[in-house]
Amino acid sequence: MNSEPLERRGHAVLDLPSRDFKAMKIAQLLGLPPNGPRRRLLEIGCGSGGISRWFGDAGPMRWDVDAVDVEDVRLVRDGYRFQTVSGTTLPFEDACFDVVLTNHVIEHVGDEAAQRAHLREVRRVLRDDGVAYLAVPNRWMPVEPHFKLPFLSWLPMPLSHAYVRLAGKGTHYDCRPLTCGRLEPMLTDSGFAWRQRTADALRLTFELERPDAPLYRHVLQHVPDAMYAVARRAFPTLIYTLAPLTR
Template structure:
């Protein structure tokens, strides 16, 4: 598993937050929800403008003080009423939903729990990026049987990773009833990149990110 530092997490959160604000304007309101909140870095950045910040994960987490309510729950069965939040966000979460056939249910639940006029924010890694982003292994996922080879070599976390394509994610957002405001490839600043900085710089200098963005962001508005 690629280890991200505090600096990496914070830089990623700020970069994604800027994309969200450029898409829909200032993120603010009564309540927001971060699904798969994990370390809490994204929650801390995205929750700044909200009166009440909710964080949800499948296991216990040590959240920052900005979190008003934390809950252990399954994102595909959110324990909230319809139209509960001005913002529902899931960052690097959809690809970890098990079984993978339930990934669209997470998106449906996010839209259901977002108020009319509210924002749904989703980010996923690019499954075709030259470096497999969960392990840092170059090109392994491009090879026939490469994922299974990586698992046999000890990268067992890949058993739980099923990255949707950009078009799949867009379809799930539309099918759930939201309008897509932004759909774009992302290239993180170098401050957000973990241990393979040199490889990142080489790929960037060759213009690889024009063909292979680091990941994708989908911003939706609930009508």
Template sequence: MKIAALPLKQYKTERKTDYSAIILEGPHAEKEVNQIVAVCRHFSHRDLENLNCLYLGTSEYNIAEYLGHYFKEVIALDVDESALRINRRFSLHDNIRYVCCVDGNLSIDDSTIDVVICDRFYSRVDNPEELMYEIYRVLRYNGFCYFSAYNKLSLVERHLSIPFLAWLPGWAAEILMKLSGRKGKYNNKLLTLSKLRKLVDNFWRHDYVGLIRKNPLVFQTQDELCPKPSEAKSSGRLLKYIYPFLPLWIWVLTKKK
């Protein structure tokens, strides 16, 4: 399954002077979108080209511009209005809407979204329970949510590459960041597997971890879920034992009726 990506050279050329205002890492974004689209196509019984999509958190990597190739309409939502203004100005697609989220409200009507993409986003909001409530509210009953989540028990924090950072309370995490030469506060609120399952309890969970590990080429993945070549033969048998300690989980969520 070969999935084309947005020509990065064209995107950089269009953005020129304002390109540095928003981080868009070409290889990172391309790999991310390839995996998201592959999972969505595998799960959906309808063509993505006929569906609308809500993408949550678009200011850090403007993945919405890539998703515009695959969905009928993309609503890209974030809390950073200044970043959204730049995205609107330099967007290459007329099927993408950039919307600012205010006070945790998605500002979208009930049961109007076919696909929600919540990609490693739950830990960046103050109230993940409210986030999941809002996803449930806007999602159609025949729609689904691509949901990926980092694990609090990962030895190395995935955003900052600092060992044991996610294990620590806030004050200790800030001290470790300073000792590592990093500025700012550590705001990610990662969860363990049991707490994450509780968070999505209002949804049916369709687990893609095993499928992706067995078929990395089909799902266009090169991330933390892929077993090392030396582990490939035994990874299936060991999965149930190592599952709570995987660095990342990928699920498709559907509404319980």
């Protein structure tokens, strides 16, 4: 998924147990009950295949699932259909999915024009009564998550490329994390009503994976929504649920 000449590498998460927790969190954020109607779901950038498998036949949903990625690094292949893609265009007809997931994908597709094209494609294949999930690293996170380098994403691209080379992490920086100020107008322009759900996702992460963690039980569980709203631009990961504006 690339509109630039720079080679873009895969950065898939291959930890399968974490994918089950991620899928559970996504389902809850989107309000998708396991006893609801059978739906059709698309995961863009499926990586290990764990999330697609969970929605397909490993979890409680048992949905009709398609997945795409720029390379095939899957660890699980059952329970869903898979295709490789080479650009932002999706190989599906209009309005054919009830749910679309784009989880840490948009930072990999290229420049702003490619990112906007990615969002338009999500909107194109999503039904008017559908929902979508989008997560992207915040550009202002202290440590860039793909290359593990402090302040890498803060720099202009030429300096980011040089930093990656000097650190021995590769030949160039192939990600473009976003900020709330850059992403949210793009979401609106692409035909979405959106809600930032980063605080909800943080709470769910602890409830599903570490419910007895002291930090959660004594601090985060009691932080009011108003404080999360004030800090929403500073979260290291930006998480949104999307709905077509025509709903």
